[in-house]
Amino acid sequence: MVSAALLSSAKLVSALAVSVAVSLGACHSDDSAAARAQTTQPAPTKRRAVAKAPVAKATCVTTNDTLAGQPFGTEPTVAELLSAGAKVVSRKPFANLHEKGQTDTILTLQHQGNQFEFYCMPEQRLLRRAVITNFRPAYGQRLRQTLDVSARLNGGSCIKMQIRDTERVNNVSATFSDGKPAVARVEPYLD
Structure with a gap:
């Protein structure tokens, strides 16, 4: 019984570890997607002040x-x-x-x-x-x-x-x- 409890707790720890790893990976991939989205968006362009000719x-x-x-x-x-x-x-x-x-x-x-x-x-x-x-x-x-x-x-x-x-x-x-x-x-x- 003790062995069954240990085995059961080992499975639980393994399952928990896998779950945490998947969650971290998902977060990491979300961060990467956000980073890729930032780099693929065009950088904002600065508008140059255009000198207008004097109006007669x-x-x-x-x-x-x-x-x-x-x-x-x-x-x-x-x-x-x-x-x-x-x-x-x-x-x-x-x-x-x-x-x-x-x-x-x-x-x-x-x-x-x-x-x-x-x-x-x-x-x-x-x-x-x-x-x-x-x-x-x-x-x-x-x-x-x-x-x-x-x-x-x-x-x-x-x-x-x-x-x-x-x-x-x-x-x-x-x-x-x-x-x-x-x-x-x-x-x-x-x-």
Whole structure:
């Protein structure tokens, strides 16, 4: 009987040992599965901060007597434009509003894609209007500098810009493409 009790307790210990071993193995395999799951999941990616390009303002308006009054710096003259290869597009007679009987001329010149309109009197020729689409000539580069200064005064780039003087008689307006002037219109005051 004692031997039967010992045998029975030995079986019980063996069964208990097997049960504990299986339980430990199961736990161990659960830990391994959890470890494998962690290693097979993609590592979280860090998002990089993408620098956004500055957004251009829709319209910038600057009141500056110097920039509006002298957008080219030194204004191109009829003689300079003709000597640089400008072509006369038209000559239109225009009755002088201040001198009775005097007929003046509106002279339109085309130079490298740019158009200039001058009010011509016997004693002088005044720029009436200019439309600049080619900024490569020297006068175009000077105008671009004026537009760049105006953009800086407005705190950045603009899609459209208007520069005027305090009297609001001299006006320069420009449209920009990719931060560079595409078309500029210069309209000085004429009486």
